[in-house]
Amino acid sequence: MLLNQFLLLGAVLFCIGVYGVLARKNGVLVLMSIELILNSVNINLVAFGMMGGDAAAITGQVFALFVITVAAAEVGVGLAIVLLIYRNRTTVDLDEVDLMKG
């Protein structure tokens, strides 16, 4: 019973994050949406871990710790890239970054 609530929260957060990545134009907001996805993963990991006994609980929490630190590194790099683009073209609107069309 209790597990479902956490999974539901995780799934909702994940969907909001995916929607944000796809629909937002502002680079910083896209970065925030990606954070939402990673946090939904953390909720899942900790919740699943608590259901699986002691060993799984530790594994889940350690996995979540790694996700947190990697997310910090990723966002650091991402903000640096967005800032660089802002300096060079004074916009963070992703739709305007289209010199090359896939």
Add this chain to the structure above:
Amino acid sequence: MSDFLQAYLTVAVFGGTAGLLIAGVLGLGRLIRPSRPNPDKLTTYESGVDPVGSGFSQSQVRYYIFALLFVLFDVEAVFIFPWAVGLETYSYFGLVEMGIFVFILVLGLVYAWRKGVLRWV
């Protein structure tokens, strides 16, 4: 009704009361206050000074770099707290391992320092 849902019922009642209260107070204000629209009321500063430039202004970039360094080194501490709790059981093995981890982090800090990022300009 299960205990679980009953617990949430309190939350729902609480939330509903809060919503009603806000709606009531705002609605009351709307009924009582006079309504005289005037274009001057829509300007940014009613004192009459027109704003210059766009609303989106650039903040100091140096804050950004400090904030970034803080986030990176702060988050690395996440590995040090669990280690500190269990340091006695890990004994010298844990001490050496954490020493290597901190050494690499310190190299990063030295890098930032040598590149002049830490100087307040």
Add this chain to the structure above:
Amino acid sequence: MLAAAFSRPEIDYHAFAPEIVLVGALLLILVVDLLFEDRARWATSTLAGLGLLGALVPILTLAVDGGDRSMFGGAYVVDNFALVLKALFLIGGYLTVLISTDYIGEGDYYEGEYYFMLLSSLLGMLVIASARDLISIFIALETLSIPAYLLAGWRKRDLKGNEASLKYYLLGVFASGVMLYGMSLIFGVTHSTVLTVIGERLAGGGASVPIVTVGILFVIIGFAFKVSAVPFHAWAPDTYEGAPTPITAYLSVASKAAGFVALLSLVFIAFEGRSDVWQPLFWVLSALTMTVGNVIALRQTNVIRLLAYSSVAQAGYMLAPFAVAGHTGVNQAVESVVTYLLVYLAMNIGAFAVVMAVARKTRSGELSSFGGLFEYAPGLTVLTSIFFFALAGIPPLGGWYAKLVIFRTLLDQPTVWSVVLAVLVGVNSAIGLYYYASVARETWMRPVPDEDRTPISVPSSLAAAIGLCAIATLAIGVVPQIVARFAHLAPFGS
């Protein structure tokens, strides 16, 4: 409740030696760059090269020693599969350093940081070859990706470089988010992150809940971004065009190979029992990737973009063995993918290296700028033809053997689906031949566009890289037993 008794993990330093050497080298580069600043800029590329060759030494001693080494409860395994791929990554990295030396030195970019980032990224690749655990796969993947995002945007003031970096970063991070969500679901069902344990529990049948299917799909889709499989390839051409050319070569070979390595260990160890889920998915990915990649490559007029789409198409060929692995068995599929990766390394880095050499004079990546190359640089023309025809799969150049192995895997135990896929590979190879040959035709038959016939001076390290790739491409084509022997060693140890 959570306190488990601590027992000191057994660490086999010999098995870790390649990673330790590489970490030492990259920290040394950082310190040298900080201490000597401008006086020692040139030394960083030498140090990077030496560090990579130094990391190869323990790989040789481990190979001579033989035997599988497993650490941390099976989370980190050094077997022949890992050793062959680590050697591939290190050689690919060394070739990248060779082709970078003059490009980065002359371009007035940050040199020390460049090699630091490159080696960090390679460190992630070394780890991913041994990682047999969801956490270590994730960490290794991020270690190799995060420096790569920065390397793609290394030309800071170039708008195309910014765009390349941004697109690569956003899609890469989004992909790892999706992959992580899938991993969390799989962890939730199996309560373990070790791949062998996950494999046992998923195959046990007790875990046939739909959530497993969703988890497997998400993980594979996350990696499909990394290996630029269609429809998740949108970042690849733009990133390849905007990034510095040595990094493009690196991304299209080493980074893609790392994605495939992680896929191999995930799919064939952890998800092996659920081939009903991943087999159709890989069939569709493979068919789409090679067809779309090749068809778009036909229309390109820029050689770098042409190579970018060609590398998308090549990923399609490499995905094909996954689509039949449920019938032919895991070992054959692993063998054919590893063979393809080994051959692809030599010919693709070679192709990028000759494009770089020509661009030193023409300052352009346009196809027309290659016109009449034969009149002033006959040697480079022959080499260009070697690499592009090898990519097309013409015997006796290396590429044919890689394609043959894929065909053999597809047709070994024919089903309707595998035969259709084999036909698709055949048709696509023919399309590929057309555009690879158009580059060769330009160099041999067309006039020189600007009548400038001054010979090209190729710096020694770039020449060395081209030479090494050419020898490897020819040798593999004539004596394919070399790769066959390594690839045969490759399947997973215990």
